[in-house]
Amino acid sequence: MAPLLQLSGVSKRYGGVQANSGIDLSVDAGTIHAILxxxxxxxxxxxxxxxxxxxxxxxxxxxxxGAVALSSPSDARRLGxxxxxQHFSLFETLSVVQNMALxxxxxxxxxxxxxxxxxxxxxxxxDPQAMVHSLSVGERQRVEIIRCxxxxxxxxxxxxxxxxxxxxxxxxxxxxxxxxxxxxxxxLFISHKLEEIRELCDCATILRQGKVTARLxxxxxxxxxxxxxxxxxxxxxxVHPTPHGLGxxxxxxxxxxxxxxxxxxxxxxxxxxxxxxxxxxxxxxxSGNGQQELAALISGEIALKSVASAVTxxxxxxxxxxxxxRRKRGLAFVPEDRLGRGAVPDMSLADNALLTAxxxxxxxxxxxxxxxxxxxxxxxxxxxxxRTAGPQAEAGSLSGGNLxxxxxxxxxxxxxxxxxxxxxxxxxxxxxxxxxxxxxxxxRNAGAAIVVISEEIDELFEIxxxxxxxxxxxxxxxxxxxxxxxxxxxxxMIGAAA
Amino acid sequence: MKITFERRTALSRPVLFAAPVIALGLAMLxxxxxxxxxxxxxxxxxxxxxxxxxxxxxxxxxxxxxxGPLMLIAQGLAIGFRANVFNIGAEGQLIIGALFASAxxxxxxxxxxxxxxxxxxxxxxxxxxxxxxxxxGLRVRFNANEILVTLMLTLxxxxxLNYLLLGPWKDPxxxxxxxxxxxxxxxxxxxxxxxxxxxxxxxxxxxxxxLAYVMMRHRFAGYQLLVGGLAPRAARYAGxxxxxxxxxxLLVGGLxxxxxxxxxxxxxxxxLQRSVSTGYGYSAIIVAYLGGLNPLGIVVSAFxxxxxxxxxxxxxxxxDLPVAAVFVFQGLLLVFYLASLTFIRHRVIFNWAARA
Numbered sequence: 001m002a003p004l005l006q007l008s009g010v011s012k013r014y015g016g017v018q019a020n021s022g023i024d025l026s027v028d029a030g031t032i033h034a035i036l037x038x039x040x041x042x043x044x045x046x047x048x049x050x051x052x053x054x055x056x057x058x059x060x061x062x063x064x065x066g067a068v069a070l071s072s073p074s075d076a077r078r079l080g081x082x083x084x085x086q087h088f089s090l091f092e093t094l095s096v097v098q099n100m101a102l103x104x105x106x107x108x109x110x111x112x113x114x115x116x117x118x119x120x121x122x123x124x125x126x127d128p129q130a131m132v133h134s135l136s137v138g139e140r141q142r143v144e145i146i147r148c149x150x151x152x153x154x155x156x157x158x159x160x161x162x163x164x165x166x167x168x169x170x171x172x173x174x175x176x177x178x179x180x181x182x183x184x185x186x187x188l189f190i191s192h193k194l195e196e197i198r199e200l201c202d203c204a205t206i207l208r209q210g211k212v213t214a215r216l217x218x219x220x221x222x223x224x225x226x227x228x229x230x231x232x233x234x235x236x237x238x239v240h241p242t243p244h245g246l247g248x249x250x251x252x253x254x255x256x257x258x259x260x261x262x263x264x265x266x267x268x269x270x271x272x273x274x275x276x277x278x279x280x281x282x283x284x285x286x287s288g289n290g291q292q293e294l295a296a297l298i299s300g301e302i303a304l305k306s307v308a309s310a311v312t313x314x315x316x317x318x319x320x321x322x323x324x325x326r327r328k329r330g331l332a333f334v335p336e337d338r339l340g341r342g343a344v345p346d347m348s349l350a351d352n353a354l355l356t357a358x359x360x361x362x363x364x365x366x367x368x369x370x371x372x373x374x375x376x377x378x379x380x381x382x383x384x385x386x387r388t389a390g391p392q393a394e395a396g397s398l399s400g401g402n403l404x405x406x407x408x409x410x411x412x413x414x415x416x417x418x419x420x421x422x423x424x425x426x427x428x429x430x431x432x433x434x435x436x437x438x439x440x441x442x443x444r445n446a447g448a449a450i451v452v453i454s455e456e457i458d459e460l461f462e463i464x465x466x467x468x469x470x471x472x473x474x475x476x477x478x479x480x481x482x483x484x485x486x487x488x489x490x491x492x493m494i495g496a497a498a
Numbered sequence: 499m500k501i502t503f504e505r506r507t508a509l510s511r512p513v514l515f516a517a518p519v520i521a522l523g524l525a526m527l528x529x530x531x532x533x534x535x536x537x538x539x540x541x542x543x544x545x546x547x548x549x550x551x552x553x554x555x556x557x558x559x560x561x562x563x564x565x566g567p568l569m570l571i572a573q574g575l576a577i578g579f580r581a582n583v584f585n586i587g588a589e590g591q592l593i594i595g596a597l598f599a600s601a602x603x604x605x606x607x608x609x610x611x612x613x614x615x616x617x618x619x620x621x622x623x624x625x626x627x628x629x630x631x632x633x634x635g636l637r638v639r640f641n642a643n644e645i646l647v648t649l650m651l652t653l654x655x656x657x658x659l660n661y662l663l664l665g666p667w668k669d670p671x672x673x674x675x676x677x678x679x680x681x682x683x684x685x686x687x688x689x690x691x692x693x694x695x696x697x698x699x700x701x702x703x704x705x706x707x708x709l710a711y712v713m714m715r716h717r718f719a720g721y722q723l724l725v726g727g728l729a730p731r732a733a734r735y736a737g738x739x740x741x742x743x744x745x746x747x748l749l750v751g752g753l754x755x756x757x758x759x760x761x762x763x764x765x766x767x768x769x770l771q772r773s774v775s776t777g778y779g780y781s782a783i784i785v786a787y788l789g790g791l792n793p794l795g796i797v798v799s800a801f802x803x804x805x806x807x808x809x810x811x812x813x814x815x816x817x818d819l820p821v822a823a824v825f826v827f828q829g830l831l832l833v834f835y836l837a838s839l840t841f842i843r844h845r846v847i848f849n850w851a852a853r854a
Contacts, residue, residue: 340729
């Protein structure tokens with residue numbers, strides 16, 4: 001029997017970048033097929049070709065044995081292909097059933113019944129009348145999946161579905177996917193999380209630099225072998241920090257309360273934390289629970305009008321000071337969004353070095369010292385292995401991982417007493433991510449106080465000494481990493497802890 | 499069909515210089531057609547508009563005379579535009595600058611102090627900056643949109659000018675014309691080229707252009723403004739305050755416009771009259787963009803725009819063109835410039851298959 005979906009020799013080029021080249025793929029009904037690869041390996045492009053968002057430059061797509069040319073997602077949906085994107089496409093101000101009715105034909109009462117039935121059959125319980133803005137991320141993902149299922153797809157594509165979920169919800173999602181497989185559905189599961197793929201998938205296709213490098217049964221290999229195939233060289237060893245002498249308290253928030261004026265923002269309530277030199281504090285939690293607000297309140301991008309003492313740096317109250325004044329006192333910050341915040345995309349790397357490193361002799365008497373600027377930038381590029389044409393390259397031309405290394409390098413070269421890092425490895429490939437983690441631990445060992453805000457639990461467990469969890473603007477008590485577990489942190493992440 | 503714009507990755511400098519040239523060509527072509535449709539002698543009109551300003555010493559000197567204020571104002575505006583602060587009320591700031599500068603010779607019409615002229619220039623700059631400062635204060639304190647505020651302040655400035663010229667500052671021996679007394683010699687700028695109306699303000703404008711270049715290329719303060727314009731969140735991240743950018747942009751823009759106003763009354767006009775406001779403040783916006791918001795580019799574009807002003811005057815006489823035709827030509831120039839810049843920077847991709 002012909003496979004459900006088959007790709008043969010599919011290539012796609014964007015400008016100068018060969019995103020996919022000569023890809024062969026075959027997906028059978030009743031299997032969960034993993035597409036594994038680092039960021040930039042071509043996974044998303046491949047899915048766009050299958051879902052009809054883009055058309056291949058070369059190669060052919062076969063559906064149930066017959067050649068097809070998909071020119072839009074609605075073509076793909078007609079064939080029976082459904083896709084759940086990493087970033088959800090739901091209207092927050094509408095109810096669940098209203099969102100469904102926008103795409104799926106049928107009366108609302110009928111739809112509501114079908115939503116309940118599907119929920120019961122596949123463990124996707126959602127109240128059809130609930131407003132989307134009141135749902136948790138896990139519930140919203142269920143809504144997206146149900147919306148696909150209502151169209152009776154034969155193939156379901158999930159793009160990094162676990163990246164937004166707390167550990168408990170991941171297990172529920174996997175049960176659902178297994179139930180769908182049992183009904184004969186094919187699932188394409190895109191991920192770079194090796195353990196998940198080994199747990200769930202029947203077969204895996206590994207992409208590297210736009211090409212297929214391996215096809216295998218993930219249950220046969222170890223995570224280490226998969227990683228080696230994925231990044232093309234052995235995985236660097238994890239850096240587990242060893243206990244270390246602690247210094248003075250460098251950064252503290254005490255009972256910080258912040259009422260957000262933005263109706264879609266998060267307010268922080270009674271947040272307290274304290275970090276001393278020589279330790280890394282991790283802030284766990286799913287994005288959107290106040291991480292952005294917390295980072296801005298520490299960095300000074302949001303300054304408090306009253307209660308300056310709610311934020312202290314080196315024991316001095318700084319809550320009312322702006323970002324520049326806090327930087328002067330020894331704070332450095334790597335924000336989660338690099339383009340447009342951590343760096344100016346249209347400016348050269350040298351000019352981007354000036355952004356925060358101006359105090360290090362790059363400006364004299366108000367004049368920019370171009371020589372010093374170039375030297376600092378070249379130094380940063382060399383020391384942090386930034387792959388780029390040179391200091392004059394535009395920041396926007398760098399890949400996400402390389403730009404992150406540059407920004408991280410720039411902030412570290414400021415030799416800060418306190419380093420705040422938000423989502424250090426978002427969109428960064430595995431090789432660069434492990435390098436960044438090693439750098440952070442090295443800096444901690446040199447005596448810096450470091451705060452890492454991340455939603456990657458594994459990462460936090462690997463590098464942090466203590467963890468606190470942010471959930472709906474509340475920060476949990478501090479837990480020693482050695483004395484806690486992923487499950488316990490997960491409980492805080494969904495707000496289930498007492 | 500779906501049309502998408504894709505940013506080109508590498509652009510050579512010569513290609514960027516092509517934009518103003520293409521714009522000029524297209525504007526000429528379009529206006530030829532327009533003038534012909536109006537039943538005017540198109541060839542004669544274009545000759546008057548584009549070539550006559552460069553024929554003869556007198557015409558060239560008049561171009562230089564107009565170039566001064568355009569260049570001054572555009573340099574100030576460009577600094578703000580690059581910081582995303584849109585002061586479009588330079589016209590009003592120019593009027594207030596002219597008023598402030600005129601106060602001295604109007605109250606001391608027999609004055610002969612050598613300090614009169616410097617004081618007038620300083621007052622003019624101060625007046626323009628103060629007028630723009632109102633918009634800055636409102637923006638910083640109440641987040642009032644500076645585009646609207648500067649524009650409305652221009653309307654107010656015009657009425658203040660009218661009031662003074664029709665009332666307290668009217669020349670008692672002026673046959674009831676709305677104009678002030680003729681200024682004494684001590685209140686007039688020295689002539690640069692004898693036999694013409696060109697005064698030393700054009701040199702001052704060039705000097706300030708050089709300063710603007712240094713400020714935006716080599717000063718950290720200029721860099722901070724650029725960051726604020728290109729990536730406001732990066733500016734906040736680095737701790738460059740937006741309020742400062744707003745104040746600096748508007749004060750510099752107002753100061754330069756005020757200076758231009760002072761130079762007009764102390765230069766070719768020699769008195770305060772309604773015609774101090776001839777649209778320099780608005781034309782300078784076009785000059786700033788045609789010059790790519792670059793201090794050096796602005797020197798060139800100010801020269802071109804000044805030539806266009808003179809050419810427009812000529813064309814009205816020789817080809818019987820309406821005043822509006824000149825403004826239409828200016829508008830065409832700006833639109834074609836922005837369009838050609840867009841097409842040079844981006845590739846257009848037609849996707850016939852996709853249903854947009």
